[in-house]
Amino acid sequence: xKFELLDQVRTQNPIAFNISNFVTVQDVANGINAxxxxxxxxxxxxxxxxxxxxxxxxxxxxGAFTEAQLDQIKAVGLAAQDNFKPVVLDPVAVGAVAYRLxxxxxxxxxxxxxxxxxxxxxxxxxxxxxxxxxxIDAGDGNADVVAMAKALxxxxxxxxxxxxxxxxxxxxxxxxxxxxxxxxxxxxVGSGDMLSSTIGVFLGTGADPYEAAQMASLTFAVAGQVxxxxxxQPLAGSFGxxxxxxxxxxxxxxxxxxxxxxxx
Ligand SMILES: Nc1ncnc2c1ncn2[C@@H]1O[C@H](COP(=O)(O)OP(=O)(O)O)[C@@H](O)[C@H]1O
Ligand SMILES: Cc1ncsc1CCOP(=O)(O)O
Ligand SMILES: [Mg+2]
Numbered sequence: 001x002k003f004e005l006l007d008q009v010r011t012q013n014p015i016a017f018n019i020s021n022f023v024t025v026q027d028v029a030n031g032i033n034a035x036x037x038x039x040x041x042x043x044x045x046x047x048x049x050x051x052x053x054x055x056x057x058x059x060x061x062x063g064a065f066t067e068a069q070l071d072q073i074k075a076v077g078l079a080a081q082d083n084f085k086p087v088v089l090d091p092v093a094v095g096a097v098a099y100r101l102x103x104x105x106x107x108x109x110x111x112x113x114x115x116x117x118x119x120x121x122x123x124x125x126x127x128x129x130x131x132x133x134x135x136i137d138a139g140d141g142n143a144d145v146v147a148m149a150k151a152l153x154x155x156x157x158x159x160x161x162x163x164x165x166x167x168x169x170x171x172x173x174x175x176x177x178x179x180x181x182x183x184x185x186x187x188x189v190g191s192g193d194m195l196s197s198t199i200g201v202f203l204g205t206g207a208d209p210y211e212a213a214q215m216a217s218l219t220f221a222v223a224g225q226v227x228x229x230x231x232x233q234p235l236a237g238s239f240g241x242x243x244x245x246x247x248x249x250x251x252x253x254x255x256x257x258x259x260x261x262x263x264x
Pocket of ligand 2: 021023024063064092136188189190191192193194
C-alpha cells in the first residue's frame with residue numbers, strides 16, 4: 001500500500017475534472033477539496049478539450065446523464081485519451097436500467113478508461129454476470145464479487161473498484177480487499193460518487209492506477225469508519241458533512257493505524 005500517496009495529493013493539489021450528477025455534485029466537489037484536490041465541473045462540449053488539458057484526471061459519473069450530454073462525455077473521453085489523462089468511470093445504475101448499460105458499454109467501446117468504480121450490481125452488469133440490482137444500489141446476487149471484478153478488469157483492460165461491505169480493487173490479476181466500513185455509507189446518497197471522485201484525485205498525482213485506486217479506497221473507507229466511531233449516535237444527516245470534515249483531517253498515520261486490508 002502506497003500510504004505516501006495521501007501526502008502527495010496534498011502537495012500536488014491535482015485538478016480533478018468531474019462530469020458529475022445533479023444529485024450529489026456538491027458533496028463530490030467538497031469531498032475533492034477536503035482530501036486535497038481541486039475540483040472543477042463542466043457539462044459543456046465546447047470546453048471539453050480545455051477542461052481535460054488543464055486537469056490531472058477526469059471522473060465521469062453517469063448518474064443522471066442525458067442523451068444530449070453523451071456527445072460531451074465522448075468528447076471528454078477522447079480528449080483524455082489524446083492527452084494521456086487518467087479517467088474514472090462511475091456507471092451508476094447500469095445494473096438496473098438497460099438503457100444505461102447500453103450507453104455505458106458504448107462509451108467503453110469508444111475510449112479507454114483507467115478505473116471503473118461501481119457497486120456489485122453495476123460491475124456484474126458490465127461483466128455480463130447474473131445479478132439483481134436495485135436502482136442505484138447493489139441489490140442481491142450470488143456471484144463471486146472478486147471473480148466478476150477481475151472479469152471486468154480484464155474485459156476493459158482497466159482497474160476495477162467494486163465497492164461494498166468489503167471493497168475489492170483489482171487490475172485483473174492482483175486483488176486488494178479493504179475491510180474498513182460503516183453502514184452509514186449506505187445511508188448517505190453520494191458515498192459511491194465521492195469514492196469515485198476521490199479515486200480521480202489520487203490518480204491525478206500520476207501514480208500507478210492500481211496503487212492510486214488502492215490508497216484512495218482505503219483512505220475513504222477509513223475516513224467513514226473514523227467518523228462513525230466518533231458519532232455519539234449514528235445519524236444519516238450529519239454523516240455527510242462529518243465525512244467531508246474527516247477527509248480534510250485524515251492523514252497518513254491514521255490510515256496506517258486504522259486501515260484494515262489484504263493485498264494479493
Ligand atoms: N454493505 C455495506 N456496508 C458498509 N459499507 C458499505 C456497504 N456497501 C457499500 N459500502 C461503502 O459505501 C461506499 C459507497 O459504496 P457503494 O454503496 O457500493 O456505492 P454506490 O453508492 O455507488 O452504490 C464505499 O465506501 C463502500 O465501502
Ligand atoms: C439518487 C441518484 N439518482 C441518480 S444519480 C443519484 C446519486 C447516486 O449516488 P451514489 O451512487 O453515490 O449512491
Ligand atoms: Mg453509485
